[in-house]
Amino acid sequence: MEKIIVRGGQRLNGTVKVEGAKNAVLPVIAASLLASEGKSVINEVPTLSDVYTINEVLRYLNAEVSFENNQIVVNASRELKTEAPFEYVRKMRASVLVMGSLLARNGHAKIALPGGCAIGSRPIDQHLKGFEAMGAKVKVGNGYIDAKVDGRLKGAKVYLDFPSVGATENIMMAATLAEGITVLENVAKEPEIVDLANFLNGMGAKVRGAGTGTIRIEGVPKLYGTQHNIIPDRIEAGTFMVAAAITGGNVLVRGAVPEHLSSLIAKMEEMGVEFVEENDGLRVIGPENLKAIDIKTMPHPGFPTDMQSQMMALLLRAKGTSMITETVFENRFMHVEEFRRMNGNIKIEGRSVIINGPTELQGAEVSATDLRAAAALVLSGLVADGYTRVTELKHLDRGYVNFHDKLAALGADIERVTEVVDSESNEEININM
Ligand SMILES: CC(=O)N[C@H]1[C@@H](OP(=O)(O)OP(=O)(O)OC[C@H]2O[C@@H](n3ccc(=O)[nH]c3=O)[C@H](O)[C@@H]2O)O[C@H](CO)[C@@H](O)[C@@H]1O
Numbered sequence: 001m002e003k004i005i006v007r008g009g010q011r012l013n014g015t016v017k018v019e020g021a022k023n024a025v026l027p028v029i030a031a032s033l034l035a036s037e038g039k040s041v042i043n044e045v046p047t048l049s050d051v052y053t054i055n056e057v058l059r060y061l062n063a064e065v066s067f068e069n070n071q072i073v074v075n076a077s078r079e080l081k082t083e084a085p086f087e088y089v090r091k092m093r094a095s096v097l098v099m100g101s102l103l104a105r106n107g108h109a110k111i112a113l114p115g116g117c118a119i120g121s122r123p124i125d126q127h128l129k130g131f132e133a134m135g136a137k138v139k140v141g142n143g144y145i146d147a148k149v150d151g152r153l154k155g156a157k158v159y160l161d162f163p164s165v166g167a168t169e170n171i172m173m174a175a176t177l178a179e180g181i182t183v184l185e186n187v188a189k190e191p192e193i194v195d196l197a198n199f200l201n202g203m204g205a206k207v208r209g210a211g212t213g214t215i216r217i218e219g220v221p222k223l224y225g226t227q228h229n230i231i232p233d234r235i236e237a238g239t240f241m242v243a244a245a246i247t248g249g250n251v252l253v254r255g256a257v258p259e260h261l262s263s264l265i266a267k268m269e270e271m272g273v274e275f276v277e278e279n280d281g282l283r284v285i286g287p288e289n290l291k292a293i294d295i296k297t298m299p300h301p302g303f304p305t306d307m308q309s310q311m312m313a314l315l316l317r318a319k320g321t322s323m324i325t326e327t328v329f330e331n332r333f334m335h336v337e338e339f340r341r342m343n344g345n346i347k348i349e350g351r352s353v354i355i356n357g358p359t360e361l362q363g364a365e366v367s368a369t370d371l372r373a374a375a376a377l378v379l380s381g382l383v384a385d386g387y388t389r390v391t392e393l394k395h396l397d398r399g400y401v402n403f404h405d406k407l408a409a410l411g412a413d414i415e416r417v418t419e420v421v422d423s424e425s426n427e428e429i430n431i432n433m
């Protein structure tokens with residue numbers, strides 16, 4: 001079994017470089033299917049398991065995909081298949097993002113229903129509402145969603161009930177090749193939406209308003225491959241910001257874009273963390289004592305749900321009573337049980353948790369319940385007394401490249417090992433990774 005073993009007590013110092021954003025590259029790769037002529041060249045691509053998974057989805061759909069030196073080249077000019085089976089969607093929910101592209105290109109898309117996951121039920125009704133408004137007939141049955149349209153999709157006005165990131169992206173992609181104008185209202189404003197719009201416009205699409213609450217897309221008959229550089233990962237950057245703060249360290253997070261991180265910076269400043277903007281990134285200086293604060297997760301530019309568990313690790317170390325309210329996902333508190341194993345004093349009340357700190361965290365054997373929880377447990381381990389062993393690292397590998405190596409380079413006492421049980425002595429043996 002693979003584990004990260006971390007011994008608490010080291011202040012982090014030095015420089016860490018942020019990778020390209022997972023949540024930007026996945027929709028961009030899905031969008032590359034829209035190019036019926038020319039190759040798409042995507043740079044700054046992180047070597048994450050989710051990226052390998054979506055590449056496999058594209059290959060299954062008959063696109064050619066190469067991935068070397070953080071660069072992906074996609075040639076989607078051949079005729080594409082229409083179906084993304086369960087084996088891919090089960091591994092990674094973001095596989096549903098190929099639906100908009102396939103429907104726009106082929107007039108037909110059949111995708112396995114993604115189902116729930118560790119952070120909530122995560123329906124895709126808003127995606128489907130958009131496709132239907134554009135003239136698609138959508139049927140759900142036998143574990144699949146089947147969407148079909150006669151001829152081209154038609155531009156439409158779509159109001160989202162909630163500014164869903166995935167629905168905004170999927171409908172945006174579908175609308176690029178529709179006949180006429182699509183106006184999307186109450187859309188997500190995340191930086192990843194802007195990155196996707198820039199990529200689509202590079203392909204020849206006419207997308208305006210990304211980053212605001214209304215996006216207007218004038219459909220074009222054809223899209224072409226283009227070159228694109230993925231934006232830096234604000235959640236990876238934020239995770240290292242917390243790593244610096246929790247250890248009372250001094251770390252330059254290279255590539256962090258302060259404008260993408262304003263809510264996190266504001267809340268960490270309230271806790272007493274100091275920030276200095278430098279030419280190539282953001283310097284984070286952790287204080288001796290952290291102050292308790294309240295946080296509510298919201299769609300961008302509100303506080304990101306993907307930083308909620310890492311902030312829980314930080315608030316456990318703050319003096320006083322803090323409250324975190326999760327409004328984006330209905331069940332994103334699975335990590336609370338694991339923090340309790342480390343001596344965390346946390347109460348769950350409905351969609352909020354109450355944290356009483358500062359906690360003297362104790363090293364323990366803990367299990368990652370989702371991607372960000374994995375990172376958060378490692379962050380707690382950086383300041384816990386003794387050894388913390390974090391398992392279920394498949395979650396971590398979806399969203400962090402060489403997490404333990406990057407922390408070790410900053411001075412953390414951390415290693416990743418594969419433990420096998422010796423058949424004769426029945427003892428666990430560590431094999432370093
Ligand atoms: C690959 C990717 O980019 N993932 C991010 C994306 O996920 P994702 O795009 O799945 O998240 P959404 O913004 O769609 O979901 C937000 C909320 O809306 C609900 N909802 C969504 C769609 C829908 O049709 N109906 C519906 O009810 C969801 O159940 C959830 O409660 O945005 C989330 C919110 O910032 C982040 O946590 C994820 O890291």
Ligand SMILES: C=C(OP(=O)(O)O)C(=O)O
Nearest residue numbers: 023093094306371372399
């Ligand atoms: C929840 C996340 O991702 P996904 O939507 O891919 O599950 C995340 O990045 O924290």
